[in-house]
Amino acid sequence: MKTGSAFSREALKRFxxxxxxxxxxxxxxxxxEEASADVAARLKALEERxxxxxxxxxxxxxxxxxAAPAAAPPVVPVAAVAAPVGAPQxxxxxxxxxxxxxxxxxxxxxxxxxxxxxxxxxxxxPLLPRPxxxxxxxxxxxxxxxxxxxxADFFLDxxxxxxxxxxxxxxxxxxxxxxxxxxxxxxTGFGIVNTKxxxxxxxxxxxxxxxxxxxxxxxxxxxxxxxSRLLPAPKDVFLELTAQVFRGDAGDVFQSSRRRDVSVxxxxxxxxxxxxxxxxxxxxxxxxxxxxxxSTFTTDLYGFxxxxxxxxxxxxxxxxxxxxxxxxxxxxxEPLGTQRAFGVYTGxxxxxxxRWTLGGRYDRSGRARDAGLTDNGFSAVVTYWPxxxxxxxxxxxxxxxxxxxxxxxxxxxFLFNLGVHGAHPF
Amino acid sequence: xxxxxxxxxxxLLAAGAGLPSSAEAADKPKVVTTTEDLAALAREVGGERVExxxxxxxxxxxxxxxxxxxxxxKLNRADLLILVGLQLEVGWLPPLITQSRNPRIQLGAPxxxxxxxxxxxxxxxxVVITRAMGDVHPLGNPHYWLxxxxxxxxxEAIRAKLTDLSPxxxxxxxxxxxxxxxxxxxxxxxxDQQMVPYRGQRIVTYHRSWPNFTRRFGLEVVDYVxxxxxxxxxxxHTLELINFMRRENIKLILVEPYFDLKTPKxxxxxxxGEIVVLLPSVGGEKEVTDYFQLFDYDIQLLTAxxxxxx
Numbered sequence: 001m002k003t004g005s006a007f008s009r010e011a012l013k014r015f016x017x018x019x020x021x022x023x024x025x026x027x028x029x030x031x032x033e034e035a036s037a038d039v040a041a042r043l044k045a046l047e048e049r050x051x052x053x054x055x056x057x058x059x060x061x062x063x064x065x066x067a068a069p070a071a072a073p074p075v076v077p078v079a080a081v082a083a084p085v086g087a088p089q090x091x092x093x094x095x096x097x098x099x100x101x102x103x104x105x106x107x108x109x110x111x112x113x114x115x116x117x118x119x120x121x122x123x124x125x126p127l128l129p130r131p132x133x134x135x136x137x138x139x140x141x142x143x144x145x146x147x148x149x150x151x152a153d154f155f156l157d158x159x160x161x162x163x164x165x166x167x168x169x170x171x172x173x174x175x176x177x178x179x180x181x182x183x184x185x186x187x188t189g190f191g192i193v194n195t196k197x198x199x200x201x202x203x204x205x206x207x208x209x210x211x212x213x214x215x216x217x218x219x220x221x222x223x224x225x226x227x228s229r230l231l232p233a234p235k236d237v238f239l240e241l242t243a244q245v246f247r248g249d250a251g252d253v254f255q256s257s258r259r260r261d262v263s264v265x266x267x268x269x270x271x272x273x274x275x276x277x278x279x280x281x282x283x284x285x286x287x288x289x290x291x292x293x294x295s296t297f298t299t300d301l302y303g304f305x306x307x308x309x310x311x312x313x314x315x316x317x318x319x320x321x322x323x324x325x326x327x328x329x330x331x332x333x334e335p336l337g338t339q340r341a342f343g344v345y346t347g348x349x350x351x352x353x354x355r356w357t358l359g360g361r362y363d364r365s366g367r368a369r370d371a372g373l374t375d376n377g378f379s380a381v382v383t384y385w386p387x388x389x390x391x392x393x394x395x396x397x398x399x400x401x402x403x404x405x406x407x408x409x410x411x412x413x414f415l416f417n418l419g420v421h422g423a424h425p426f
Numbered sequence: 427x428x429x430x431x432x433x434x435x436x437x438l439l440a441a442g443a444g445l446p447s448s449a450e451a452a453d454k455p456k457v458v459t460t461t462e463d464l465a466a467l468a469r470e471v472g473g474e475r476v477e478x479x480x481x482x483x484x485x486x487x488x489x490x491x492x493x494x495x496x497x498x499x500k501l502n503r504a505d506l507l508i509l510v511g512l513q514l515e516v517g518w519l520p521p522l523i524t525q526s527r528n529p530r531i532q533l534g535a536p537x538x539x540x541x542x543x544x545x546x547x548x549x550x551x552x553v554v555i556t557r558a559m560g561d562v563h564p565l566g567n568p569h570y571w572l573x574x575x576x577x578x579x580x581x582e583a584i585r586a587k588l589t590d591l592s593p594x595x596x597x598x599x600x601x602x603x604x605x606x607x608x609x610x611x612x613x614x615x616x617x618d619q620q621m622v623p624y625r626g627q628r629i630v631t632y633h634r635s636w637p638n639f640t641r642r643f644g645l646e647v648v649d650y651v652x653x654x655x656x657x658x659x660x661x662x663h664t665l666e667l668i669n670f671m672r673r674e675n676i677k678l679i680l681v682e683p684y685f686d687l688k689t690p691k692x693x694x695x696x697x698x699g700e701i702v703v704l705l706p707s708v709g710g711e712k713e714v715t716d717y718f719q720l721f722d723y724d725i726q727l728l729t730a731x732x733x734x735x736x
Binding site: 145148151171173174175178179180229230236238240269271272273276279281309311313314315316317318353354355387388389420 | 483485486487490491492494495496498499502516523524525526527529532533534535557560561656657658683684686
């Protein structure tokens with residue numbers, strides 16, 4: 001029913017637009033009378049075509065099996081059809097009015113979502129400074145199918161510093177040989193936490209290993225290509241290999257001083273269901289690019305991640321447990337030798353009931369530029385959901401910096417969601 | 427460009443490793459459905475000439491399914507994806523389809539079948555909706571398979587689609603569909619007869635899962651345990667509900683198997699009412715393995731409870 005009528009309405013709309021074009025671009029230099037006679041003739045022809053189309057539409061509607069009257073959206077030919085018929089000639093002619101007239105006019109608009117992320121902080125932490133109160137980020141998402149071969153996703157971040165394209169990429173969904181390709185700006189596929197947006201994290205902040213080894217506060221995000229493929233594996237094991245090539249500028253990790261200084265990332269992801277409600281995911285990551293000492297100095301990153309999930313299907317909205325760890329090794333070439341730093345976090349989140357989740361995280365990470373210095377930390381997190389679309393979170397964060405400082409902080413966050421936010425990848 | 431050899435090598439290695447999926451996709455069309463109800467209907471029509479698998483289990487809340495990578499493997503091999511639509515699966519299906527690497531089942535492709543467009547849909551909002559109303563479904567109530575009439579419509583839509591995919595089996599699917607339709611008509615008579623004595627009975631349900639079911643069988647849903655769709659029970663609403671049920675002498679609370687029974691139990695205790703854990707889907711209990719058993723099970727439980735409440 002919907003496809004049939006949508007198609008016909010689309011045809012009507014296209015036809016109406018063509019009619020407007022015809023009227024606006026009637027050949028100049030013809031005698032006025034001749035022109036109006038010509039137009040009258042055309043209008044008559046057009047009217048006949050409208051009638052024919054309407055009849056076709058009615059036939060289509062009637063032909064639909066099981067078409068329920070209740071489900072039928074009102075088929076309104078909208079302004080687009082009325083305009084050309086009543087339109088006076090010349091550029092003052094009324095153009096079809098889009099917006100407001102009917103939902104039909106908006107049908108090809110992308111899904112739009114806005115996520116507000118408001119944070120507050122009490123306590124001191126010179127290592128990871130945050131303002132007392134901050135509208136930290138407003139993430140606006142535009143997502144839609146582009147054509148039969150691809151879809152596109154855009155995520156813009158509005159913050160006090162300005163606007164930033166967090167991600168904006170095209171995904172080719174219809175490639176042969178089990179390939180999935182992305183092109184655009186995207187979060188680097190190194191490990192798990194780096195690929196996630198702030199609103200999808202179980203914490204208010206990001207782990208120390210992100211801060212110290214993987215590009216700073218917001219992690220690594222770059223312009224480039226990504227190709228991934230399913231690999232042959234034992235039955236019911238999901239094995240996916242991703243290869244990415246980026247420009248070579250990622251946070252403070254990679255810096256490109258020539259065009260050929262691209263960075264590359266590889267990720268191998270294995271997943272298996274242990275039981276109906278428990279599953280295990282393991283990953284290996286590698287990234288290589290040039291650093292700020294110039295083209296002859298590279299930084300290599302190696303990563304391992306493990307995630308164990310438990311979620312009983314009958315009570316999926318009430319209870320779940322997720323445990324995740326990531327280990328990262330950074331080898332950064334410098335004129336005086338290579339800095340070899342190691343970082344790790346391990347954290348778990350337990351959903352107590354429909355509204356409350358408890359979580360904790362342990363952090364330990366060396367610093368990429370001074371591997372001899374290691375920061376430690378611990379966080380306890382409580383999250384409350386008034387509904388699916390908003391959440392309130394408290395995080396107690398203890399940081400023991402390499403310089404010997406011990407900092408205690410209480411972080412607070414409100415997250416709220418407007419519009420159709422596409423589901424997050426698993 | 428030495429640095430580029432790494433990803434190139436990876437991709438070549440992967441390409442050389444052979445196709446993981448399509449090799450085995452030969453003979454029978456593979457059908458993946460989002461829920462077990464659709465799987466049951468697809469089996470009725472497709473019989474042994476198709477392979478049918480469901481993503482969600484019948485005892486699981488179909489709004490909240492985790493998009494696990496193991497489902498990607500199923501979707502990757504599918505020739506046909508059948509979904510409930512009306513945004514029931516909006517929280518988990520889109521990323522699975524995108525990552526399925528299967529052009530056959532992308533939105534708009536021949537292997538993408540949203541059966542809601544063939545069914546009678548209730549509760550289509552007629553006013554401007556906002557999320558202040560809770561998690562309302564802007565396109566109408568997605569639990570429409572709980573009216574056997576819609577079950578027949580779904581089966582017909584599946585028959586037409588399977589015929590397109592496998593024209594050689596057209597007669598087989600037609601014959602199976604007709605047989606299903608005939609058996610369903612017989613069963614409907616039986617179910618209607620069983621429910622006739624309780625027409626007009628007023629009940630409370632946990633979530634808005636039952637408009638098609640209750641309309642078909644003449645029950646009247648007067649309130650919900652959830653204050654608004656998708657919003658967990660609140661103390662104030664629960665208190666109002668208890669008072670309302672006492673005042674109006676309403677005794678029955680229908681609960682889906684995936685909701686917590688704590689609040690319904692408290693309400694039942696306070697009002698002298700009874701909880702019936704009714705199944706919205708095939709597979710909600712082990713013994714309920716097809717579309718007929720779903721209604722048999724529900725109607726048997728319901729009539730027994732309604733009899734006691736009389």
